[in-house]
Amino acid sequence: MKIICVGRNYAEHAKELQNDVPTEPVIFMKPKGAILLPGKALYYPEFTNDLQYECEVVVRIIKNGKHIQEKFANKYYGEVTVGIDFTARDVQREQQKKGLPWEIAKAFDGSAAVGSFVPITVETNVNNLAFQLKKNKETVQDGHTRNMIFTVDKIVTYVSGFFTLNIGDLIFTGTPAGVGPVVPGDHLEGYLQGNKVLDAEVR
Numbered sequence: 001m002k003i004i005c006v007g008r009n010y011a012e013h014a015k016e017l018q019n020d021v022p023t024e025p026v027i028f029m030k031p032k033g034a035i036l037l038p039g040k041a042l043y044y045p046e047f048t049n050d051l052q053y054e055c056e057v058v059v060r061i062i063k064n065g066k067h068i069q070e071k072f073a074n075k076y077y078g079e080v081t082v083g084i085d086f087t088a089r090d091v092q093r094e095q096q097k098k099g100l101p102w103e104i105a106k107a108f109d110g111s112a113a114v115g116s117f118v119p120i121t122v123e124t125n126v127n128n129l130a131f132q133l134k135k136n137k138e139t140v141q142d143g144h145t146r147n148m149i150f151t152v153d154k155i156v157t158y159v160s161g162f163f164t165l166n167i168g169d170l171i172f173t174g175t176p177a178g179v180g181p182v183v184p185g186d187h188l189e190g191y192l193q194g195n196k197v198l199d200a201e202v203r
């Protein structure tokens, strides 16, 4: 399986990091080993001094496909949760300055925390989901998927033009504004539509 991530998919977040609002999706990937399973702790990596959380809605691919048309895209994902795209922001800044890839800043072991998946039913509209991240019980990110620049369907269509999507692949759909640092001892909780689906700790 692979983990596909979208960068700068919320205008307010693009602005907070002084990035332009993109005209097409910004895509990067994380390897399978990046997954931090529910209830597992992330050990603060030694290569960064600025580890940050990015809380994102995550969908799971349930059907193989490539060159997927937007009108059929919703048949290809069937479960949703929230995750955290952990980012070594200082390393990412250095890489960006040099025009180099981001993997060492974003794809390291444990960098993709994933909550418990919820099935997408006929009533679920992935374009109308509220999600929050709490750090040590305080809400630090409060997002809504209606504010995405590129909808989940658009992302599936775009990505599948480059990479075959396979059952079990995950798509991290981008973070809203409010990203910030974590330190060892921090407790992170992710909520989808008011229900807690993610719990992670930094050690």
Ligand code: MG
Pocket: 005, 006, 007, 054, 056, 085, 174, 175
């Ligand atoms: Mg992100």
